[in-house]
Amino acid sequence: MTETAGRDGPGARTRTLLRRALDAYGDSPQAAGWLRHHLERFDEPLRLAVAGKVKAGKSTLLNALVGEEIAATDAGECTRVVTWYQDGPSPRIVLHPRHGPPRQLRTRRGEHGGLVVDLEGEDPEAVDRLTVDWPSSGLRTTSLIDTPGIASLTADASDRAGRFLTPDDAPGQADAVLYLMRHLHSADARFLESFHDRHVARATPVSTIAVLSRADEIGAGRLDAIDSARRIAARYRSDEKLSSLCQTVVAVAGLVALSGRTLRQAEYLGLRALAAAGPEVTEALLLSADRFVHPPDSLRDRLGPDAPDAAARNALLKRLGVFGVRTSLAALRDHAPDAAQLSAELVAVSGLDELREVLATQFGERRDLLKARSALLAVELVLRHEPRPAAAALAAEIERVVAGAHEFAELRLLAALRARSVPLPPEALAEAERLVGGNGSRAAARLDLDPEADVGTCRAAAVEALGRWRRRAANPVASRATVDACAVVVRSCEGMLAVLTAS
Structure with missing residues (x-):
């Protein structure tokens, strides 16, 4: 657990193992470089890859997470290249070709301050990756990796995404994956299956979160579109097949989230002028996108002199979508928020806050564990490709790390x-998932308590859970699988209780 991680945790033990492997393979430049790279990864921000089919909204959601427009959202050449976004003191773009030394690209901002990436004539198929440094608090703890669309129109882009996310004989470069889908398509299921592996050092459901993206488009952009999307996401979460391949499913309207985080004053004023026209006028406008931009004369005459013109309305539609425009107009009429309040409301309704909370609890709290799995696989790879006398001892140490770390269990x-x-009744199954960290690794999340619950409340709940699972483990008619599962849950409860008692 996060609370018990320290000098004896899997992260610390894996670092020690990496150093021993470096001592044994110091005379092999390739092996030593590979091992040193994974040792250094422990001190880097979490690497989160954003993946999905073409038009799933990857770049839009990435921009929303950062809070700035730094990733290209059109279908241009840059979307065919794996692009890393990391925190840096100043904006910088570096192109890493497949062959040859990296070179810095010109950095420039667009009309509204967003980043413009130009490959300067380089063939995207000749580019291995781009790295973008951007000063951002959102990138200090997590580096984001935008990948080409799975099942892209170009085979090269699709293959590149597959090779990056699911390499055949190496740990992936990402610590975790945010997988976007508009609905559960067969191609999405195939990718999640390929990313999933039972090996402890490879991907498991806990390292993958699925996002039902473009959630605002469900229900033709009605005001209840996000609620409908959340119900669909909940149904996906209860699907046995999908739940075995990803940690959870969250519904997010990426376009609305991005617009909320980057709302401009001119857009706010335009929306406010439209709201003043009255709901009967704007609802008639929003019957279709074309009608909103090019309304009949009878509607256009009722918009009022301050209403945005056709070009501005088209820009609003591109920025917010039908749902975002409807939500903004409803908020402006209901309680007339200012621009800052409207921004906050758009972000809240988009589902972005829920996603960020999930990322913090499921990935942020498991940062060292996620990195440890990749590092263990890296050591295994070296031992397999360069066998030598020291390999047997290192392989045995890997087994001890895996077997001795309760987090892996x-x-x-x-x-x-x-x-x-595991043959458990539904209510026990749900509790077991929570107690072993399915909803987050902190005690309150494991015990299904309020995040602000005090230590005494958590301790009492842990004692109760411990007794309950000890009784289940001692059931003489329980199967071996059930007893083994109960033993892991009992140890999780004991670990929680030890930490809470020491607090």
Whole structure:
């Protein structure tokens, strides 16, 4: 658990193992460089890859997470290249070709301050990746990696995304994956299956979060569109197949989230002028996108002298979508928020806050564990490709790290619980998932308590849960699989209780 991680946690033990492997392979430049790279990764921000099919809204959601327009959202050449976004003291773009040294590209901002990336004539198929440094608090703890669309129109772009996310014989470069889908398509399921592996050092459901993206487009952009999307996401979360392949499913309207985080004063004023025209006028306008931009004369004459013109209305539609415009107009009429309040409301309704909370609890709290799995696989790769006398001892140490780290046992059990391979009744199954960290690794999340619950409340709940699961483990008619699962849950409860008692 996060609370018990420290000198004896899997992260610390894996670092020690990496150093021992470096000592053994110091005379091999390739192996040493590979091991040193993974040792250094422990001190880097979490690497989160954003993946999905073409037009799933990857770049839009990435921009919303950062709070600035730094990723290209059109279908241009840059969207065919793996692009890393990381915090830096000043904006900088570096192109890394497949062959040859990297070179810095010109950095320039667009009309509204966003980043413009130009490959300067370089063929996208000749580019290995782009790295973008951008000063941003949102990138200090997590580097974001925008990947080409799965099942892209160009085979090269699609293959590049697949190779990056699911390499055949190496740990992936990302610590975790945010997978976007408009609905659960067969191509989405195939990708999630390819990313999933039972090996403890590879991807497991806990390292993947699925996002039902472009949620505002469900229900033709009605005001209840996000509620409909959340119900669909909840249905996906209860699907046994999908729950065995990803941690959870969250509904997010990326376009609305981005607009909320970057709302401009001119856009606010335009929306306010439209709201003044009255709901009967704007609802008639919003019957279709074309009608909103090019209304009949009878409607256009009722908009009022301050209403935005056709070009401005078209820009609003591109920035906010039909749902975002409707939501903004409803808020402006209901309680007339100022621009800052409207921005906050758009972000809140978009589902972005929920996604960021999930990222913090599921990925942020498991940062060292996620990195440890990649590092263990990296050591295994070296031992397999360059066998030598020291390899046997290092392989045995890997097994000891995996077997001795309760966090890995929790991940294995969580995968089994989500695959419904442990014979437990539904209520016990749900509690077991929580107690081993399915909803987050902190005690309150494991115990299904309010995040602000005090230590005494958490301790009492942990004692109660511990007793309940000890009784289940001692049931003489329970199967071996059930007893083993209960033992892991008991140890999780004991670990929580030890930390809470010491607090």
